[in-house]
Amino acid sequence: MLEAQEICWKQDNRLILQGINFNLLSGECVGLIGPNGSGKSSLLKILAFLETPTSGRLFFQGQSVPKAVPLSIRRKIAIVFQESLLLNTRVFDNVAMGLKIRGLAKGIIRDKVDYWLEQFGVAHLSKQAARSLSGGEAQRVSLARAFAIEPDVLFLDEPFSALDAPTKEGLRIDLAKVFKTTQTTTVLVSHDFKDIAHLTNRTLILLNGQVVAEGSPAELLRAPPTEEVKHFLAYFSS
Ligand SMILES: Nc1ncnc2c1ncn2[C@@H]1O[C@H](COP(=O)(O)OP(=O)(O)O)[C@@H](O)[C@H]1O
Ligand SMILES: [Mg+2]
Structure with a gap:
């Protein structure tokens, strides 16, 4: 549905995203988790055509996405x-x-x-x-x-982060129900592993502008592939 190849994003001479590869299949909800400042919103904006990558390529429904993204794609x-x-x-x-x-x-x-x-x-x-x-x-x-x-693809950037815990919990449950019936293809950004574990089957971990791990939330928590991933996830496993 949506594919990103070797995406880099530079702002003010700083490399904010580096060598990102990403593939979103039709009907899945993929999570994007990482600490504050790791580049989640930047990546989401690039995937949603709100920012232009410095290098790398995007494909939407099998077609290469031009720099000037047509309205016909934006409307999807x-x-x-x-x-x-x-x-x-x-x-x-x-x-x-x-x-x-x-x-x-x-x-x-x-x-x-x-x-x-x-x-x-x-x-x-x-x-x-x-x-x-x-x-x-x-x-x-x-x-x-x-x-x-x-929408053909839905992007959610920390949709519950400004809400208190019970409000957040209720909305998370309702959103999960909607996903079940609609199977809307979605990218969900959160810094909260609970959101990710509840709503996604596959998630990417972003640290310092790079994807450092990918897998099912349960699998990542059980067997973090590197020390830095383990360190990041330690906070959520307690
Ligand atoms: N338009 C921009 N210009 C310069 N720096 C930016 C811009 N957008 C984001 N950044 C920087 O990129 C880094 C990642 O930001 P962001 O993607 O918002 O992280 P996250 O959503 O994971 O908290 C931060 O250090 C932020 O200051
Ligand atoms: Mg953000």
């Missing part, structure tokens, strides 16, 4: 960040936005918006002003908005 992806970037309108309009841009009929938009708000347990907030939502509600609306366009 959705991104959710740590801080929900909702517009200052009603919840309904926020979720409807991507569908309107894609020219869907009003009735279809209404059905889809209602369906996705329901899936994330926020249908009752449909008419509420988005800016009046709690953090957890806002993140639920952001996820509904992302799923509503039925």
